[in-house]
Amino acid sequence: MGTIKTVIVDDEPRIRRGIERLVQANGEEWEVVGVFSDGQEAYEAIVNTFESIDLLITDVQMPIMDGLTLIKKLNSQSINFFTMIISGFDDFKYVQEAIREGAIDYILKPIDREKFQLQLGEVKEKINHKQKEENKLKDVQERAFQLTYAKQIQFLSELTWNDETDISMIEWAYQFPQGRYKLVHIDIDQVFTKAKEVSASELRSWHFAVENIIKELIAEELSNQEIKYWLWKNRNLSFWLLLFDNKQEKASSSFNLLIEQYLLKLKKAIQQYMKFTTSIAFGNEFEDLSLLPTMRDQLLSLLQFRIIEGGNKIFQLSTVNDLSNEKTSTMPSSVYKYTEQTVNALGEKDEAEVVHALSRFFHEMEKLTSPLVIQESIQYLCIRIIKRWMENDGFGEDINILIEALQITKKAANLNQLKEGIKDWILSLVNKMKKIDHSHSDPIHQAKAWINNNLSENITIKKLADHVYLNPTYFCEYFKAQTGDTVLNYVTKKRLHEAKELLEKTDLKIYDVATRVGYQDTKYFSRLFKQWTNQSPSQYREKHANASKIIEKI
Known part of the structure; x- marks a missing residue:
């Protein structure tokens, strides 16, 4: 357990010093982080300077800002703390308002030393209990985060390995935060020539070392910028890195500049510590994660410039122009x-x-x-x-x-x-x-017609974009601008609508229904169907059958 961070506020210097000595005399776990003569001064320090406080001991009547106003304003900032009020007024109105604002004790002046120490002991138990509960909650949240992160890495890994991922399998993209992303491919230049000379265990050690360099440099360069990341292995000493900008108000150029600076330092660090040169490719920003296969292909194509330019370089789309x-x-x-x-x-x-x-x-x-x-x-x-x-x-x-x-x-x-x-x-x-x-027809009309005619087939963003002769990134943006819906949502809605028709009008098994609308995994289809309709496929069929019987009787 950490120290109990305590703030003392009283307009009388002698009482402030006395309370401070009483608190410090109660043990090393008590830490007085601030002593103030007025509520306004204390408020500004707590909000702008202190990371957190555990206990506020404050007088009621003070100039500029009184103690009760101080508590109210701090509560409005969602700052979590305990409060002890010290007052020279034995007034029920003050006591009542103090309790209403969450104070755990109301102490009258002059302060009784022995009683005050007992009260601090009770506060300490409450703070200890609160900290233990918070630590338990943090542990649960951390485990949940690690589990979610592991699942997301698995999804990303499967996507970058699979060349023909049907758009239906990208539903997991909704588990990721909404915002701006960049995909990066990091590839050690010498791995294939070196691999013949070293053991499998040494290759694993190299992989672990490069991975650590990538993560440590992210912590140093990007963590303070609220940039999240997902890192996964492509093959020996080759990595994919997905970066997410959490600051929606930032300019696009700022995000791009941060990534460029990070990648330059990464390339230098790998060469310094591992004696390897590195080729890195990164593309444009994108918001729709269903574009990941397209971004992957772009970066793999960019790395082909290594044949022309040589390794130990950072390649981006401007490389072609350069x-x-x-x-x-x-x-x-x-x-x-x-x-x-x-x-x-x-x-x-x-x-x-x-x-x-x-x-x-x-x-x-x-x-x-x-x-x-x-x-x-x-x-x-x-x-x-x-x-x-x-x-x-x-x-x-x-x-x-x-x-x-x-x-x-x-x-x-x-x-x-x-x-x-x-x-x-x-x-x-x-x-x-x-x-x-x-081709004079509307590309959105063409895309929709192709989707409707190929619901049972493997549908990818690339296939759709190729069909209407558009770049995949532009196609996704144009489709959403024209329809108000993402390509992924549109395909899912059409497939599930067709599934409903089949469940209502045929006796096909659930497996066959799933296959006819493009889902090879029946469990995945059932889970998705329930997510969108609040009913399983069998429940939907049964409910529709019962409704039809009632109509027939009428």
Whole structure:
């Protein structure tokens, strides 16, 4: 048990000093944290300076602010404490009001030393009991928090491992606080080369050490900023970190700046203590946690830039812009010229001109003798194409196409194969852009129709966004702005409405009903159905059957 923090308030100096000596004489557990001559002075110190107090001993009649007013104002601030009132007035009105404000004792002046010590002993027992109850409550709350956190980590881990998570399985997102999130991917560069040289136990030790560095630095840099976090393992020395900003009024740039500063220090700390370099990717802010799979894919794509830029860097979406603006002095000017012609042809969606510009680009490649310059030229072309794609309305930061380009450059055995692969890749982008132009119907109407026709299938945000040719993040924001509902809520409502129809009109088993509306886990379906309707599927069916019988009799 800690000390009993006591505040004494009395306008008579001699009485203040006397009470202070009496309190301190009662044992080391008593701590007088403040002695004041007026209620106003005490109020300001208690509210603005002290973290907490256990006991307030105050006079009633004082200038500026009396003792009863002091107690009332402190109670209005939800400060939890015990009160002993000392007064020279044996007036029932004061006693009655003091009790009404929660005072546990009313002591008349002059103070009887022996009686006062007995009263302090009784107060001590009450404070001890209160502290024990508070500690028990804290323990229960801490265990509940740890259990909830463990479940949330399990959900997040499953989501980042599973490539095709149906939107229905993201209902758990409602367990998280509402606000602004950022996803971060932390990957040690040397792990695969080092892994062959060390034992499994040493790898576990490295993992534990890196995890501790991440957590300790969060405690130092972010905990005072009211930023919550969830940290989970991806694979050996690779981590996912989800950060949540609890301060809704803060500017977006402030949250972003805090994360950037933290990640820079993290990269430096890992290199200092572990002698490893680290590649880190982080994306834009988002509020809808159903976008986590999309954010995951973005970060994995961003880390592919490590192939071009090397490791030990922090990658974010602006990386594409930064790289596309870089020019390598060893590349001939003709490479830049035909690259820009190809990019412009893509923007005009002119397939013939794309093929013509690419032909001239690769004609220049055949003149180059340095494999390094050829590689840089191809990378520059791909990055400029990706940037132009990102600038196209409706796509936003869809950088997953970078993986497609990198796969082409890896698999090509010679320049001719590379030429054909790059040509097919760019022409596929032209066709996708044309499809957007030819699609005149409302994307929300299209998305709803697709959902209604595919309730029993695996539905993901990516599939929906791809169907209407929109970036997943933009699609979710646009859907909510137009409908007032999240994609997750809309899909759930449609599936449960269809489930009700099946329960009312068919004799299908609950398992079959769940499967027909897209839920492979019957227990999960039943739990979700009850959560939304306050009835289990069987109760709903029975209630509807009884209602139908009554109607038939009528």
